[in-house]
Amino acid sequence: MKSIAQLDNTAKVKLLHELFPREVKPIIENLKEVCSDFEMHQQQYRDNWDFGFFSFDEWLSLSR
Numbered sequence: 001m002k003s004i005a006q007l008d009n010t011a012k013v014k015l016l017h018e019l020f021p022r023e024v025k026p027i028i029e030n031l032k033e034v035c036s037d038f039e040m041h042q043q044q045y046r047d048n049w050d051f052g053f054f055s056f057d058e059w060l061s062l063s064r
Contacts, residue, residue, distance in 0.1 A: 035063040 004012065017024050038045060042060060049056040 038063045 002011075004015075007015065038060065042056075046056045051059070054062075
């Protein structure tokens, strides 16, 4: 078996799903809610954005 560092994102997600099958659906639902909130309140997020790794527009694009 490969180490976590050797796995690509698809393999990591598959492993998490296998390890935590009951938790996956609630996590996905939560992510949908967070993305929806991000979309609905984008001006507030944009005005207060202080996350230097990605710009607000990059995060918004990812959430869509």
